[in-house]
Amino acid sequence: MSIYRPLSAVAAALALLSGCASQAPADPETPKNIIFMIGDGMGPAFTTGYRYYLAGEAGSEVTPTVFDQLLVGMAATYPDDNTWVTDSAASATALAAGVKSYNGAIGVDGQKLPVEGILAKARKQGWSTGVVATSQVNHATPAGFVAHVASRKMYDAIAEQYVQQRIADNTMLDLILGGGQRYFSRDPGGLAEQMAEQGYQQIWSMEDLSQLNQLPAMGLVADVAMPHAIDSDQPERLVAMTDKALSLMSSQDQGFFLLVEGSQIDWCGHANDIACAMAEMHDFAGAVERAKAFVDANPDTLLVITADHSTGGLTLGANRVYEWKPEVIAQVHASVVPLTQSLLAAPVTELSARWSEKVDFALTDTELAALQKAYGEGDSQLGRAVLKVINDRSFTGWTTGGHTAVDVPVMAYGAGAEAFIGYQDNIEIPQRMMSLMGW
Ligand SMILES: [Zn+2]
Structure with a gap:
C-alpha cells in the first residue's frame, strides 16, 4: 500500500x-x-x-x-x-x-x-x-x-x-x-x-x-x-x-x-x-x-x-573537571568534516601544520599522537579523534x-x-x- x-x-x-475560520477581534x-x-x-x-x-x-x-x-x-x-x-x-x-x-x-x-x-x-x-x-x-x-x-x-x-x-x-x-x-x-x-x-x-x-x-x-x-x-x-x-x-x-x-x-x-x-x-x-x-x-x-x-x-x-563541563572553555572553541575555524579531510589530504608528518591552518591552538604531543594513530584508521576514526581533542580541551560533554x-x-x-x-x-x-x- x-x-x-x-x-x-x-x-x-x-x-x-x-469551516472554522473566524475574524480576529481588534485587540x-x-x-x-x-x-x-x-x-x-x-x-x-x-x-x-x-x-x-x-x-x-x-x-x-x-x-x-x-x-x-x-x-x-x-x-x-x-x-x-x-x-x-x-x-x-x-x-x-x-x-x-x-x-x-x-x-x-x-x-x-x-x-x-x-x-x-x-x-x-x-x-x-x-x-x-x-x-x-x-x-x-x-x-x-x-x-x-x-x-x-x-x-x-x-x-x-x-x-x-x-x-x-x-x-x-x-x-x-x-x-x-x-x-x-x-x-x-x-x-x-x-x-x-x-x-x-x-x-x-x-x-x-x-x-x-x-x-x-x-x-x-x-x-x-x-x-x-x-x-x-x-x-x-x-x-x-x-x-x-x-x-x-x-x-x-x-x-x-x-x-x-x-x-x-x-x-x-x-x-x-x-x-x-x-x-x-x-x-x-x-x-x-x-x-x-x-x-x-x-x-x-x-x-x-x-x-x-x-x-x-x-x-x-x-x-558544559565534562570529565569531572569544573570547567568549560569556550575560548578554546572560538579558536576552531572549521567543522569536523572539512578539518578531517584537510588532515587526510596531507602526509601524516604534516598533521600539525595542517591542523594549524584551521585551528588557532597547537596540538600537544599526546593529542598529535592520538591523531596520528587515527590517521591510519580512516576518516571516521580521524574525525572522532579530532572532535575528542576539541571536546576534551573545552570540557564539552555529549551523551548521544x-x-x-x-x-x-x-x-x-x-x-x-x-x-x-x-x-x-x-x-x-x-x-x-x-x-x-x-x-
Ligand atoms: Zn536532528
Whole structure:
C-alpha cells in the first residue's frame, strides 16, 4: 500500500477544516504579523553555551544574549509515539498544528490524516506566508508547517506540495528561501518552471539575494543544504535571509506569517561538533536580533522563538573537571568534516601544520599522537579523534549522536508575548498563537 496521500485528498481534508475560520477581534494583543523562529536542536545547553561563548574566558563579563533577553518559558517536546524523544518531523507538526504525532510525521496526525497548521490558517485570512531555512527548504521543520505526508523522507512529494497545494485558490507560500535546488527541478515542466509561471521571482545563489524585490519570491541557494556557518564564506547567511524576508513580507498591507529555522544547530549537535554548533547559534542569534528589531519598529508583531528538541545531550563541563572553555572553541575555524579531510589530504608528518591552518591552538604531543594513530584508521576514526581533542580541551560533554527529551526554551516578544510565559507543552505554542488570533 502506498503511504503517499494524493494532493486531492489533502485538499479535500483542508477544505473540510476550513469551516472554522473566524475574524480576529481588534485587540491590542492580537498580532498583525507572526514571526516564528525555530532553532533546530537548540536545547537549553546551547543557549547557555552561546552566552559564555560570547563572554569568552571564565571571569569575563557576562552579558545577556538576545535569547536571555526574550526568554519567557520552557516547552516539553515529547511526540505521540512510544518514546519521550521526538524527531524534528513530529515536533514540527506539533509546533505548526498543535497536534502531537509520531516521529517522522509531516503535517499529519497519528492516523496519517492531514492536520491544518497555523501557516495555512494565516493563509486563509489572506496573510502573506514564508519559510526561511539553512537546510533544504523541504526538510522536516519547514515541511511540517506546509506539507502533509506520512514520512519526512518524502522530499519530492513535500516539494510538490509547496508548489501545487492551494488554499482558497491561493498558493501556500509567498516566500521560500533556503537550500534544496535538487527538489525543485528547473527542467521544462519541473517545479521551478511551474513556480515561475505562478509569478515567483527566482534566484539560485546568495549573491543574487538583493535581486528579490517583490513577492511571491523563491531563493534556492544551495543544491541541498547550505554550508555550515563555520565553513561558509557568508557565516551570517540566516541573518541575510531573515532581513530579506522581513523587508519583502512587511512591504505588503496584509499581515504575514514567517517561519525562520536555524536548521543546522541540530546537525552540528548530531556530529557532537561544538565549534560548528556555536557558529550556527551565532547566525541564529543574529537573525533573532533582526526579528526583535523588526518588532521594536512594528510592535503589533508577535515574535516567538523556540527549539523543536535538544540534540547531542550537550553539556558544559565534562570529565569531572569544573570547567568549560569556550575560548578554546572560538579558536576552531572549521567543522569536523572539512578539518578531517584537510588532515587526510596531507602526509601524516604534516598533521600539525595542517591542523594549524584551521585551528588557532597547537596540538600537544599526546593529542598529535592520538591523531596520528587515527590517521591510519580512516576518516571516521580521524574525525572522532579530532572532535575528542576539541571536546576534551573545552570540557564539552555529549551523551548521544541523536536527540534528547529535555525541555527547550521559549522566547516571546511583542504583541501577545505574555501568552507564552511559563511551562507549556509544545503543542500549546501554536494553540496559543491561534487563540490570540481568534482562529
Ligand atoms: Zn536532528
